[in-house]
Amino acid sequence: MDQVYSKELRADTATLLIPIIAGITALTTLLVAISFDTFATSWHLWLSFILAALSGLYGWHAMRKERPVLGATIVMAAHLCIFFLIIYQNWSPGSMIPYLFAVLIIASSMFAQPDYGFLIWGVAALLTTIGISHHTEGFIDLLQYVAGPIVVNFFIAGAAYVSALEWQLAVESVSALHLKAQHRRDELFEIQEELRLTNAKLHSTNEELEKARETAVAERDLRTRFMNQVSHELRTPINAIVNFAHILGQGELGQVNNRQVDYLTRIEKSGWHSMSVLNDLLDLAQMNAGEFRLRRELADVQAICEEAMSSVRSLLRNPDIALMRDYPDTWPQIMVDPKRFRQALLNLLGNAAKYTDDGQITLRVRQHQHTATFEIEDTGIGIAEEHHETVFEEFRQLDETIARHRIGTGLGLPISRHLIERHGGTLTLSSEPGKGSTFTITLPLAPQEKDNVNGSGSAATIAPERPF
Numbered sequence: 001m002d003q004v005y006s007k008e009l010r011a012d013t014a015t016l017l018i019p020i021i022a023g024i025t026a027l028t029t030l031l032v033a034i035s036f037d038t039f040a041t042s043w044h045l046w047l048s049f050i051l052a053a054l055s056g057l058y059g060w061h062a063m064r065k066e067r068p069v070l071g072a073t074i075v076m077a078a079h080l081c082i083f084f085l086i087i088y089q090n091w092s093p094g095s096m097i098p099y100l101f102a103v104l105i106i107a108s109s110m111f112a113q114p115d116y117g118f119l120i121w122g123v124a125a126l127l128t129t130i131g132i133s134h135h136t137e138g139f140i141d142l143l144q145y146v147a148g149p150i151v152v153n154f155f156i157a158g159a160a161y162v163s164a165l166e167w168q169l170a171v172e173s174v175s176a177l178h179l180k181a182q183h184r185r186d187e188l189f190e191i192q193e194e195l196r197l198t199n200a201k202l203h204s205t206n207e208e209l210e211k212a213r214e215t216a217v218a219e220r221d222l223r224t225r226f227m228n229q230v231s232h233e234l235r236t237p238i239n240a241i242v243n244f245a246h247i248l249g250q251g252e253l254g255q256v257n258n259r260q261v262d263y264l265t266r267i268e269k270s271g272w273h274s275m276s277v278l279n280d281l282l283d284l285a286q287m288n289a290g291e292f293r294l295r296r297e298l299a300d301v302q303a304i305c306e307e308a309m310s311s312v313r314s315l316l317r318n319p320d321i322a323l324m325r326d327y328p329d330t331w332p333q334i335m336v337d338p339k340r341f342r343q344a345l346l347n348l349l350g351n352a353a354k355y356t357d358d359g360q361i362t363l364r365v366r367q368h369q370h371t372a373t374f375e376i377e378d379t380g381i382g383i384a385e386e387h388h389e390t391v392f393e394e395f396r397q398l399d400e401t402i403a404r405h406r407i408g409t410g411l412g413l414p415i416s417r418h419l420i421e422r423h424g425g426t427l428t429l430s431s432e433p434g435k436g437s438t439f440t441i442t443l444p445l446a447p448q449e450k451d452n453v454n455g456s457g458s459a460a461t462i463a464p465e466r467p468f
């Protein structure tokens with residue numbers, strides 16, 4: 001590949017120089033021929049002129065046909081003949097013509113291979129000897145005239161060889177660099193193309209992701225709206241059922257017998273249960289939509305705990321179950337939304353009541369350096385280790401046969417955990433099947449500010465942070 005490149009360069013040089021050399025020779029021989037008196041003494045110059053002109057024209061033509069070697073060879077051959085003719089006819093001691101072969105030697109080294117100069121030198125030496133021998137007598141005489149041009153031309157051939165070789169090496173190394181650069185450029189183009197394709201893919205994946213996200217958000221909004229609407233629509237009739245059953249059960253609208261009272265109580269109980277399920281669904285919908293807001297204040301924790309403990313009594317499966325209170329001397333000060341904190345406590349105490357058949361349920365409150373803990377401990381059926389996290393997932397009920405006897409939706413724990421976490425706390429579980437469970441709420445203590453110490457907490461609305 002490199003040599004092809006240097007050959008092309010030689011051909012270009014020949015295309016430029018061959019017509020110039022031929023032109024100069026033709027002009028010179030023509031001028032000198034004209035200056036001669038007779039054709040008899042100048043015929044070889046006229047012939048040289050014709051040879052130079054014709055070889056120049058043919059050489060030019062061959063170059064244009066992209067056959068530079070043929071063109072250069074014809075011109076070289078013609079010039080060898082011309083110089084020989086001139087030496088043969090016009091040589092005299094001191095003539096510079098034999099030295100003109102140097103031009104051909106240099107030119108052939110440049111046009112063809114570097115060592116072609118020696119070939120032309122050999123031919124030139126032969127022609128010089130023949131031409132000069134025509135004008136001298138004896139070997140010594142001949143030797144003294146041919147030695148100079150032959151030796152000088154030989155050195156010129158050597159110098160031309162070295163320069164042409166250097167030139168060739170330089171050209172080839174430049175062309176090798178050029179090729180390398182081209183190769184690099186091609187590689188860069190390929191990398192650029194790959195990058196473009198990867199970019200395009202990334203772009204389309206991004207678009208797909210964005211679309212998927214939009215669809216998911218739209219679906220979530222739709223679900224939330226639907227749940228909100230259904231919950232609101234159901235709340236009014238259930239309220240009516242519960243209230244009317246209560247009024248009827250009280251006998252306010254006329255006498256009712258024991259059986260009727262029993263049925264009305266059941267209707268009222270079921271109504272309340274439906275209402276609490278609805279409330280859970282509504283909470284869940286709000287949490288999912290990120291619309292859930294807390295109103296935090298420095299709450300009366302003791303009152304909330306007592307209220308929850310009293311409420312849970314009515315939920316006990318067995319009246320013999322002991323409700324234990326393990327309270328501290330000083331109650332911790334925490335900033336909570338009282339309604340939501342009570343809801344979480346009631347959920348956990350309600351579960352303890354639901355899943356405990358005998359033994360006891362304890363509410364243990366403790367204050368630590370920076371936190372307060374509320375442990376709801378029972379001696380109920382317990383939860384296997386592998387379910388300690390799944391029970392906090394939405395709609396998860398572990399043993400459906402057990403759950404069916406103990407009414408529930410599988411929403412209590414996830415909602416409670418979310419409520420506690422929104423207060424900056426945690427809800428954890430430790431439990432062993434058959435031995436009971438302990439759910440622990442940990443909440444940060446309120447900052448010790450003057451206002452808080454005095455117990456006059458101010459309400460604060462916390463904006464929703466993240467969807468459930």
Ligand code: ADP
Nearest residue numbers: 351352355382391397398408409410411412413
């Ligand atoms: P549910 O309305 O079914 O009680 P929860 O989210 O409150 O829903 O509880 C999820 C599941 O965790 C329950 O179905 C039950 O299997 C289990 N669980 C919750 N609390 C207790 C507990 N104190 N003892 C044993 N199992 C419990």
